[in-house]
Amino acid sequence: MNDRLGIVVSGSLTRGVEVRLDSSASVEDMVVGRYVTIEGNRRRFFGMITDVSLGVTDSNITQTPPDVADPFIAEVLAGTSTYGTLHVSSYLTIGGDVDSLLEGPQPVKTIPGHFSPVNLASERDIELVFGKEDEERFWIGNPLDMETKLCLNLEEFVKRSNGVFGKSGTGKTFLTRILLIGMLQKSKAVNLIFDMHNEYGWAGTSEGGPPVKALKQLFQDRVAVFTLDEENSRRRKVSTDFVVRIGYDEIEPEDIGLLRQTLNLTELAVEAVYQLRRQFGKDWLQNTLDLKGVDELPEGVNIHESTLQNLQRGLMTIRRLPFIEPHAPTNAVDSILSYLDRGINVVLEFGRFRDITSYILVANMLSRRIYAQYQARMERAMGEDIAKPTPLVITIEEAHKFLNPELANQTIFGTIAREMRKYNVTLLVIDQRPSGIDDEVMSQIGTKITCLLDNERDIDSVLAGVSGKSELKSVLAKLAAKQQALIFGHAVPMPVVFRSREYGSAESYKDFLPGKPAEKDIEDLWS
Amino acid sequence: MERVGEVVEASTTDFVAQCYELYQSPPLGSLVKTGDSGGELYGVVYNAATTSLEPGRRPIARGKDEASEEEIYRSNPQLLKLLRSEFNALVVGHRQGDKLHHYLSPQPARIHGFVYLCSPEEVKEFSQSFDFLNILISSHLTVPVDEIVSACLRQMSQAHEDRRAFLVAAGKELAVLLSGDFNQFKAILGRIKQ
Numbered sequence: 001m002n003d004r005l006g007i008v009v010s011g012s013l014t015r016g017v018e019v020r021l022d023s024s025a026s027v028e029d030m031v032v033g034r035y036v037t038i039e040g041n042r043r044r045f046f047g048m049i050t051d052v053s054l055g056v057t058d059s060n061i062t063q064t065p066p067d068v069a070d071p072f073i074a075e076v077l078a079g080t081s082t083y084g085t086l087h088v089s090s091y092l093t094i095g096g097d098v099d100s101l102l103e104g105p106q107p108v109k110t111i112p113g114h115f116s117p118v119n120l121a122s123e124r125d126i127e128l129v130f131g132k133e134d135e136e137r138f139w140i141g142n143p144l145d146m147e148t149k150l151c152l153n154l155e156e157f158v159k160r161s162n163g164v165f166g167k168s169g170t171g172k173t174f175l176t177r178i179l180l181i182g183m184l185q186k187s188k189a190v191n192l193i194f195d196m197h198n199e200y201g202w203a204g205t206s207e208g209g210p211p212v213k214a215l216k217q218l219f220q221d222r223v224a225v226f227t228l229d230e231e232n233s234r235r236r237k238v239s240t241d242f243v244v245r246i247g248y249d250e251i252e253p254e255d256i257g258l259l260r261q262t263l264n265l266t267e268l269a270v271e272a273v274y275q276l277r278r279q280f281g282k283d284w285l286q287n288t289l290d291l292k293g294v295d296e297l298p299e300g301v302n303i304h305e306s307t308l309q310n311l312q313r314g315l316m317t318i319r320r321l322p323f324i325e326p327h328a329p330t331n332a333v334d335s336i337l338s339y340l341d342r343g344i345n346v347v348l349e350f351g352r353f354r355d356i357t358s359y360i361l362v363a364n365m366l367s368r369r370i371y372a373q374y375q376a377r378m379e380r381a382m383g384e385d386i387a388k389p390t391p392l393v394i395t396i397e398e399a400h401k402f403l404n405p406e407l408a409n410q411t412i413f414g415t416i417a418r419e420m421r422k423y424n425v426t427l428l429v430i431d432q433r434p435s436g437i438d439d440e441v442m443s444q445i446g447t448k449i450t451c452l453l454d455n456e457r458d459i460d461s462v463l464a465g466v467s468g469k470s471e472l473k474s475v476l477a478k479l480a481a482k483q484q485a486l487i488f489g490h491a492v493p494m495p496v497v498f499r500s501r502e503y504g505s506a507e508s509y510k511d512f513l514p515g516k517p518a519e520k521d522i523e524d525l526w527s
Numbered sequence: 528m529e530r531v532g533e534v535v536e537a538s539t540t541d542f543v544a545q546c547y548e549l550y551q552s553p554p555l556g557s558l559v560k561t562g563d564s565g566g567e568l569y570g571v572v573y574n575a576a577t578t579s580l581e582p583g584r585r586p587i588a589r590g591k592d593e594a595s596e597e598e599i600y601r602s603n604p605q606l607l608k609l610l611r612s613e614f615n616a617l618v619v620g621h622r623q624g625d626k627l628h629h630y631l632s633p634q635p636a637r638i639h640g641f642v643y644l645c646s647p648e649e650v651k652e653f654s655q656s657f658d659f660l661n662i663l664i665s666s667h668l669t670v671p672v673d674e675i676v677s678a679c680l681r682q683m684s685q686a687h688e689d690r691r692a693f694l695v696a697a698g699k700e701l702a703v704l705l706s707g708d709f710n711q712f713k714a715i716l717g718r719i720k721q
Contacts, residue, residue, distance in 0.1 A: 023699070057702070060709040072691065072720045076698030081706065 003120040005030070005086070008038060011111050016050065016089040016471060019118045023079020027052060030086055033144045033475045033486070033497030035121040038088070040112035043095045046105060046121065046129055046494060050471035051087035088118065089471045091494035092129060105129050105493055123148040129493055138182035140175075141498040144484070150498045154182050157491040158189040158393055160446020161417045161427040165434045165462055169207065170451035171483050173199050175500050176395070176430055179449075180215060181512050184222055184345055189391040191345040191428075192336065192370065194363040196354055196397045201225040201347040202238040212504040215347060218512060224339045226332070228323045228362065229351020242335050244348065246362065247328035249282040251318070255365055257410055258402075262357045263314035268307045275301050286326060289315055321358055333369040340370075340392060356401055364402065367394055368412040371425055378423045391424045399429040400436030408438035417441040435461040446490035452479040466495075529644045532614065534561055537636040540666070541617045542570060544642040549607055550577060552614040553644050556678025558653060559616050561640040566623050568636050569645070569653060570616025573668055573675045577612045586610065616642070617666055617675075619659040629658035650686035654693070657700040664704055673711060676701070677718030684719075694719050 005025045011017025017038070021027060030052045038045040056062055061081055068074040090112070092105035100106070105128065126148040133139045137151035157179075164179070166172045177200060183189055193200050202225060203211040215223045216238075224241040227233040233240045253273040256263075260270050273284075279298050280287040289312060291297065294305050303311075318324060339346050348366070350359060374389055381388040396402060396413060408414035416427050418440065429445065431437065435457035443465055453459050459476055463469045466488060472495060476486050479497065488495035502508040531553050532544035542561065546552050552575040553559055560569050579586055586609075590599045600606055621632035645653070653659075663676050680697050687693040698716055705712035 057706040058709040064709075064713075066713055066716070070720060072695065072698075073716055075695050076702060076716060080699045080702030081709065081712070 005036065005118045005120060008112050008114060008116045008118060009085075010114075011088075013108070013111050016047070016087055016468065017111055019086040019088055020055075021079065021084040021086060023083070025079075025084070027054065027084030030084065031144065032478050035126065035143055035146070035496060036086075036088055036118055037121050037125050038090065038112045038116050038118050040093075040116050043093050043100070043112075045090040045108060045112050046092040046094075046125065047088040047090035048471075048475070048495060048497075049086050050089045050468070050475055053085050053087070055083050055085050057081050057083075086118075087471070089468045091468075094128070121146075126150065130496070136186055138186045139501060140178055140182065140487075141485075141500040144497045144499065150496065152182065152487070153491055154187040157447055158183060158187045158391055158426060160490045161429065161444060162447045162449070162489075162491075163399075163429040163431065163434070163442075163445045163462075164449045164451075165431055165453060165458070166451025166485070167453055168432050170479075170481060171485070171500060172430055172432070172451055173197075173204060174206075174212075174483075174503050175449060175451065175485060176200070176428070177204065177214065178501060178503055179428070180345075180395070181218070183393060184215070184219060185512075187391075189393050189426075190340045190343055191347075191393045191395060192340065192367075193345070193347045193395040194359065194366075194397065195347050195349050196359050198232075198236070198238075198349045198351065200395075201227075201349050202236065206504055209504065213509055215345065218509060219345075222343070223345045223347060226336065226346055226348045227351055228349065228353055228358070232351030233349060238349070240349075241339075242330075242332070244332040244362070245323055245325050245328040245330065246332065246365065248285040248319070248324065248326050250328065250365065251285055251324075251361075252365070252368075253277045254368070254410065255361055256314070258360055258364055258407055259314070259318075259357060261406075262360065263317055264310075265314045266307060266310050268304065269311040269314065272301075272303045272307055272311055275303065285315060285319070288312065289319065317357065318361065321353065321361075323353065323358075323362075333366060333373070336366065337370060337373060340390065343390060356398065359398065360401060363396055364411055364413070367416070370394075371412050371416060371423070374425050375423045389424055391426070393426050393428050395428040395430065397430045399431040400433045403429070403437045403441045405438040408441050414438065414441060417444050434458050437461065439464065447487065447492065448489050449485050449487045450476060451485045452481055453477075468495075528646060530641055531559065531644050532642045534636045534638055534640040534642060535613070537638060537640075539618070539631060539635050541573075541615055542568070542636040542642075543613055543615050546612040546614065549610055549612050552612050554678075554682060556675060556680075556682040558619075558645040558650050558679075558683065559642050560645055560649070561636050561642045562621075563640075566621060566632065566634070568618055568632050569620040569622070570618050570636075571659075571663065571675065571679050572614050573617050573666075574670050575612065575614040577610055580609050580611055584609075617663065617668070619662050620653065627653065629653075629656050630662070647686040650683050654683045654686070657697055660697070660700055661704055664701075673714045673718065677715050680715075680719050 006019045006021040008017050009020045032049050034049045036047055066073050090108045093108045094105045131137045131151050133149055133151050136153050136155040138154050139149040140152045141150050143150050164172050164176050195201055200214050202214055202216050204214045206212050216225050226242045226244050227240045228244050230243045256273045257270050276288050277284045279301050294308055336346050377389045402411045402413045416425050450462050459473055463472055483500050486497050532546045534542050535545045536543035553572050557572050560567050562568050593599050618631055620629040684690040684693045701712055
């Protein structure tokens with residue numbers, strides 16, 4: 001059943017093993033990222049092809065190449081004097097005895113002996129390592145060049161903060177949509193999605209194709225669409241559940257601190273906000289804007305004329321945002337929480353307000369309050385031994401704008417990423433520029449799924465701290481521009497390259513919908 | 528089974544056989560055998576020569592007034608008795624009982640042992656393993672080894688239905704044996720390709 005590729009000829013635990021290809025295996029069929037098994041004497045090893053190279057037994061061959069136009073000579077030379085070698089990084093091992101079979105695959109601590117045969121991994125091997133589609137595992141795609149379903153344990157996945165990375169146009173959004181559907185179906189967590197580009201709520205765009213259905217269309221009763229821009233949503237014929245409005249009094253000095261760069265404020269202006277908040281209380285924003293000059297400042301507040309002007313200019317920008325009102329008619333946070341508590345996922349669409357100021361302001365403000373509520377509930381749950389709040393996953397896009405080294409300590413997202421699951425809140429970070437994200441936050445991300453990246457710094461940042469980094473680097477840089485991704489970290493036993501599952505056709509929607517297995521069973525019963 | 532001669536000189540590594548008829552030595556590279564039911568030796572023909580019976584007496588040119596070469600022999604019938612054809616075979620294996628071994632025999636061939644040309648079936652059986660190639664390659668012969676190896680493989684391939692598959696397999700074996708000497712390997716490949 002197994003396709004034999006060759007034999008192990010050398011290697012080390014740190015660098016991986018070298019496999020010499022048999023003459024029957026064509027070097028051109030070997031692609032980096034493919035999954036192989038090595039049959040040692042007492043245990044099996046699972047690994048991934050991370051490099052492919054050509055070798056010759058005699059350097060004369062390269063200096064005076066033989067006439068390979070003659071098929072006879074070419075056939076004789078293939079696999080003997082000239083051969084292909086594979087570099088395989090092994091990740092997991094499983095012993096031959098009964099106990100180890102029950103334990104399942106373990107991280108590799110040794111290497112296979114000389115001349116151990118190497119095979120292409122079979123469907124059973126993939127199932128053994130990644131598990132079958134079941135209550136907790138969700139089919140996210142297929143391993144490279146295989147038909148087997150690659151399943152991800154989403155219950156495990158949501159226990160840590162996770163990241164989806166990749167250049168623009170590599171399929172991050174499609175992949176995220178698949179992950180969100182997975183979480184919705186297979187995990188107990190609920191999602192709060194800050195949907196900057198209106199891709200996840202009702203319908204999403206697809207390059208060169210008709211719009212694709214998004215969460216709300218597929219799971220009516222499990223998803224609520226919130227919007228900041230009612231008009232835009234109406235024009236796109238999206239039925240929204242709630243219109244988010246933010247009152248002046250809800251904006252805190254911390255929010256202004258985050259927007260320092262985008263609003264072009266000076267350090268002093270940000271400092272001044274704290275003073276003003278102390279003096280004016282909740283209505284500080286309105287009061288500050290009403291000031292005609294430094295003369296009108298209350299006693300005890302010492303702000304320079306130019307600083308006040310700088311600050312006022314910045315606050316004007318915020319006030320001009322259409323969704324900001326002196327007093328919000330409804331409380332968005334309470335409303336979001338009430339949906340989340342009922343296990344309904346919330347997608348917040350930004351409509352036309354795709355500028356980074358709105359996104360940072362709203363995402364940060366709402367998340368901070370929600371997180372505070374979660375923290376309080378979690379502490380109460382621990383103290384009083386009552387049910388813990390439903391695990392929450394907050395999805396943010398353009399994460400490097402929130403989590404860059406300068407802001408990571410200030411935004412709530414930095415805190416969530418670091419403190420992680422203590423309070424049952426984790427992040428799903430979507431970003432195209434991972435090198436912009438603070439190292440400390442990056443190191444806390446549990447599972448990373450990365451599509452093609454070609455910037456050296458981005459690749460380094462995604463792979464920081466992973467064992468076998470240089471090998472994975474070559475795999476990552478060679479991913480196809482679309483639909484392919486490398487997944488590694490907490491939720492998967494070993495890194496694996498996969499082609500994400502189809503999304504967008506009527507058939508694919510049917511696959512996603514729950515209840516399908518039951519129907520299938522009935523069909524099987526009657527057929 | 529075709530009898531091609533009789534052993535006149537023997538050592539552990541090779542034997543010399545004289546042909547019964549002048550010029551009737553088996554082709555270069557063919558597989559021959561000698562011995563009795565107790566044990567048989569297999570050899571590959573690597574050299575053939577026709578010389579005067581007496582080492583001191585060299586033949587002289589006789590055809591000045593003859594119209595053709597055949598005429599010379601017809602006019603001098605004694606020539607067929609004064610000349611002899613011999614061939615040398617390198618021992619490449621032996622059979623003891625039912626077992627075929629591709630290495631040297633414990634005993635050399637016996638003088639006056641009859642030498643037979645192996646049948647295609649025997650050649651096929653013997654060439655199931657390429658272990659004998661190593662003996663050919665590592666031998667020190669007066670004839671270039673490349674020629675002997677390629678002649679031998681060409682001869683043997685005729686006994687196989689799929690000549691090409693046989694030659695490819697032999698080529699792969701040679702690639703391993705000659706991994707340090709690509710030029711020699713290339714020379715042999717050039718001589719066995721069809």
